[in-house]
Amino acid sequence: MKALEDALYDLLSGDSTLTGYVPGGVYNTVADKTSGAYLLFQKVASPAPGYTYTRQVDETYLYQVRVIAPGYDKDGISNALAQVRSLLNLQTLTVTDHTHWRTTWAGDLPDMAEKDAAGTTWVQVGAQYRIELAGG
Numbered sequence: 606m607k608a609l610e611d612a613l614y615d616l617l618s619g620d621s622t623l624t625g626y627v628p629g630g631v632y633n634t635v636a637d638k639t640s641g642a643y644l645l646f647q648k649v650a651s652p653a654p655g656y657t658y659t660r661q662v663d664e665t666y667l668y669q670v671r672v673i674a675p676g677y678d679k680d681g682i683s684n685a686l687a688q689v690r691s692l693l694n695l696q697t698l699t700v701t702d703h704t705h706w707r708t709t710w711a712g713d714l715p716d717m718a719e720k721d722a723a724g725t726t727w728v729q730v731g732a733q734y735r736i737e738l739a740g741g
Contacts, residue, residue, distance in 0.1 A: 608701040609666060609736065613646055615699075617670075620692055626685035627672060642674035642682055644689070649733065663706065664738045669714060671731035679716065679728055686730050693734050704739035711735045 610633050617623060618631040629643030630636070636645050650667040670689050672682040694710040714731035721727060 606664075606666070608703060609698075609738070610648070612698050612700045612705075613668065616692055617644060617646065617689065620688065623685060623688045623692065626681055626688060629674075636673075640675070642672060642685065644670065644672050644685065646670045663740070664703075666736045666738075667711065667733055668736060669731055669733045671714065671729050673727055673729045675725050675727055677718075677726060677728060679730060682728065682730050686732060690732065698736065700738060706737040706739055708734055708736045 614631060614633055623644070624631070627642045627644045629639030629641040631644045631646070634645070634647045636643055646668055648666055649669050652665050652667075655663040655665075670686070670693075672685040672689070674682045690710055693708050696708060698705045698708055711733040714733060717729045719727055
């Protein structure tokens, strides 16, 4: 849902502490690798909404957030991930034309590392968040 992704982007890219950790920027779904750390968020699931007998009462989304940086040091990106948690977990999210019920941390993702074509190692840390909205 575009309104939810806009709300997530605005929140994450508007926090100066977080952007200090990810000078390469905040991206939704796809990012060009930069020379420094960056944050990538994307929807990973949208389970069936909840219904009463005659109407839809809620929508739930599962998003993952990954912080990615060159090198082997996870301290900076781990700090960025902790800042994301403080911004999202049990905090209010302003979603245009929707009532936000709750955002909860749903667990960490496995840490990962890979080498790009130039031989640079990129390390990632991440977490998942469940976002619940009223109605539909």
